[in-house]
Amino acid sequence: MARDTAPRAKNGYRHQYAIFAFMVALFLVLPYVIYPVFLMQALCFALFACAFNLLIGYTGLVSFGHAMFLGAAGYISAHAAKVWGLPPELAILAGTAASAALGLVVGLLAIRRQGIYFAMITLALAQMIFFFSLQAKFTGGEDGIQSVPRGVMFGILNLQDMMTMYFVVLAIFLAGFLLICRVIHSPFGQVLKAIRENEPRAISLGYNVHQYKLIAFVLSAALSGLAGGTKAIVFQLASLTDVHWTMSGEVVLMTLLGGMGTLFGPVVGAFIVIAMQNYLAQLGSWVTIAQGVVFVICVLAFRRGIVGELGRFLKKPL
Amino acid sequence: MAGDYILETERLTKEFRGFVAVNGVGLRVRRGSVHALIGPNGAGKTTCFNLLTKFLTPSAGRILYNGRDITRAAPADVAQMGLVRSFQISAVFPHLTLLENVRVALQKKRGKSFDFWRSERALDSLNDRAAELLAEVGLAEFAHLTAVELPYGRKRALEIATTLALEPELLLLDEPTAGMGHEDLGRVVALIKRVAANRTVLMVEHNLSVVADLSHTITVLARGEVLVEGDYAAVSKNPQVIEAYMGSGHA
Numbered sequence: 001m002a003r004d005t006a007p008r009a010k011n012g013y014r015h016q017y018a019i020f021a022f023m024v025a026l027f028l029v030l031p032y033v034i035y036p037v038f039l040m041q042a043l044c045f046a047l048f049a050c051a052f053n054l055l056i057g058y059t060g061l062v063s064f065g066h067a068m069f070l071g072a073a074g075y076i077s078a079h080a081a082k083v084w085g086l087p088p089e090l091a092i093l094a095g096t097a098a099s100a101a102l103g104l105v106v107g108l109l110a111i112r113r114q115g116i117y118f119a120m121i122t123l124a125l126a127q128m129i130f131f132f133s134l135q136a137k138f139t140g141g142e143d144g145i146q147s148v149p150r151g152v153m154f155g156i157l158n159l160q161d162m163m164t165m166y167f168v169v170l171a172i173f174l175a176g177f178l179l180i181c182r183v184i185h186s187p188f189g190q191v192l193k194a195i196r197e198n199e200p201r202a203i204s205l206g207y208n209v210h211q212y213k214l215i216a217f218v219l220s221a222a223l224s225g226l227a228g229g230t231k232a233i234v235f236q237l238a239s240l241t242d243v244h245w246t247m248s249g250e251v252v253l254m255t256l257l258g259g260m261g262t263l264f265g266p267v268v269g270a271f272i273v274i275a276m277q278n279y280l281a282q283l284g285s286w287v288t289i290a291q292g293v294v295f296v297i298c299v300l301a302f303r304r305g306i307v308g309e310l311g312r313f314l315k316k317p318l
Numbered sequence: 319m320a321g322d323y324i325l326e327t328e329r330l331t332k333e334f335r336g337f338v339a340v341n342g343v344g345l346r347v348r349r350g351s352v353h354a355l356i357g358p359n360g361a362g363k364t365t366c367f368n369l370l371t372k373f374l375t376p377s378a379g380r381i382l383y384n385g386r387d388i389t390r391a392a393p394a395d396v397a398q399m400g401l402v403r404s405f406q407i408s409a410v411f412p413h414l415t416l417l418e419n420v421r422v423a424l425q426k427k428r429g430k431s432f433d434f435w436r437s438e439r440a441l442d443s444l445n446d447r448a449a450e451l452l453a454e455v456g457l458a459e460f461a462h463l464t465a466v467e468l469p470y471g472r473k474r475a476l477e478i479a480t481t482l483a484l485e486p487e488l489l490l491l492d493e494p495t496a497g498m499g500h501e502d503l504g505r506v507v508a509l510i511k512r513v514a515a516n517r518t519v520l521m522v523e524h525n526l527s528v529v530a531d532l533s534h535t536i537t538v539l540a541r542g543e544v545l546v547e548g549d550y551a552a553v554s555k556n557p558q559v560i561e562a563y564m565g566s567g568h569a
């Protein structure tokens with residue numbers, strides 16, 4: 001029990017720097033041990049899950065339509081790189097901006113609803129984006145946008161080179177991750193936390209909670225877009241898979257599995273889910289069942305997710 | 319702005335699906351006074367508070383605050399105008415530390431806290447004032463505990479400290495001493511007295527000795543309607559009050 005009465009907020013998350021350093025070191029070494037393509041895929045999804053977690057874990061909003069931000073950015077980035085011939089950094093930026101704008105529209109429509117109604121509106125709007133993607137010309141329908149050029153980033157980084165591509169993806173992931181850390185530990189993040197903890201009280205203190213939720217929603221959408229745009233450039237493909245409702249479900253799964261409301265949980269969750277999909281691929285359609293079983297076991301065994309339970313055990317927020 | 323009454327309601331009414339919880343209430347709260355709202359359980363006191371702070375929209379009637387019509391205002395806006403409430407069920411941010419709880423309120427005075435790109439350390443300048451407020455309610459030594467770890471009476475004290483951080487012009491307290499032990503109660507009563515020196519307080523309170531001790535004016539509510547209004551001596555002698563209020567199990 002802290003009896004330190006000095007007027008200073010307790011800095012209870014210094015250990016997170018150490019974990020972050022460990023994570024960076026790990027990601028610097030891993031591509032020499034594990035197939036980098038798998039790592040890049042996992043990093044994109046890790047960023048997506050972290051962005052989703054900003055909403056569910058730190059704002060208390062459950063979106064069932066987050067695939068629309070991943071997928072829409074993918075289409076825009078792919079189109080920008082392939083048709084407009086933009087360099088990859090601008091293509092990714094275009095995708096991110098598009099998702100942020102989409103997030104603003106969806107947010108304005110949904111943010112005043114509570115709980116399941118909020119989730120349903122996001123799901124419905126995501127379905128609309130899905131059907132738009134299926135029908136629109138520029139998205140390529142069932143085929144998606146294929147053979148997207150990776151190009152040369154900032155005029156010097158040739159993304160055709162696997163390792164260069166990997167480190168670019170890692171840099172993007174880390175930038176997104178650090179931004180989320182900053183958001184959580186900012187004055188804005190304090191208000192978000194207060195809203196999640198006790199919304200009526202936050203209102204009674206004069207906070208217009210819808211505005212705060214909307215900003216969090218747009219940030220989450222933009223970061224999901226960053227993940228989607230990067231993914232499209234890495235895999236040279238934007239397809240319906242990324243706007244499909246199952247993708248919205250997968251990101252929920254990743255986040256819950258790793259531990260919602262934890263900093264590192266979504267990263268762990270994303271890696272586990274992507275690893276299962278890759279290494280269990282030979283099971284065919286049984287992957288979904290295997291995934292379901294693992295999920296059910298995890299939820300029953302660790303209600304707070306893997307990292308969440310670990311944090312509880314260590315009595316430290318992770 | 320300079321009127322005698324800081325808050326006035328005209329025929330304030332709230333209906334819940336045919337059930338009239340608040341019925342034509344005309345309340346006038348004199349600036350600088352401590353005004354108590356009493357009445358048996360279910361009389362509509364909390365509903366009144368919800369109407370005044372815009373957590374509920376009235377079915378009919380008007381609310382004037384500092385002469386301004388706030389009948390259609392948003393709850394966050396009336397809070398910013400200086401009309402701040404506490405809740406009957408203690409309202410704290412359970413997993414924030416006590417210091418952070420108070421600081422969230424102090425933070426409001428920075429204006430909008432949309433700065434998601436800035437470090438939390440931007441708020442450190444508020445820590446001294448937060449610690450001061452905690453000391454005022456006797457919670458200084460617990461500043462770094464999370465609110466959820468506090469016993470009930472102390473949560474109420476924390477809630478008052480948080481409310482005071484906004485320096486409200488009109489403070490609405492819904493049963494501030496409910497569930498408090500003797501020691502906490504004495505401290506909170508003294509605190510309310512102190513803060514009432516330079517602001518108006520409207521409070522719902524069941525403990526009649528607290529009411530007698532603190533309030534200048536008492537409004538008795540029963541079944542959603544105003545029964546009587548006056549000072550303690552007058553109200554406590556009223557036969558209707560004795561029947562309605564004391565009759566329902568209050569000593």
Ligand SMILES: Nc1ncnc2c1ncn2[C@@H]1O[C@H](COP(=O)(O)OP(=O)(O)O)[C@@H](O)[C@H]1O
Pocket residue numbers: 334339357358359360361362363364365366
């Ligand atoms: N949201 C609501 N919906 C329906 N009835 C309500 C609601 N809130 C309060 N009531 C009813 O209104 C009456 C007054 O309640 P309340 O204002 O809480 O009383 P008090 O605070 O004086 O004890 C009670 O009969 C209660 O059941």
Ligand SMILES: [Mg+2]
Pocket residue numbers: 363364365406
């Ligand atoms: Mg009540």
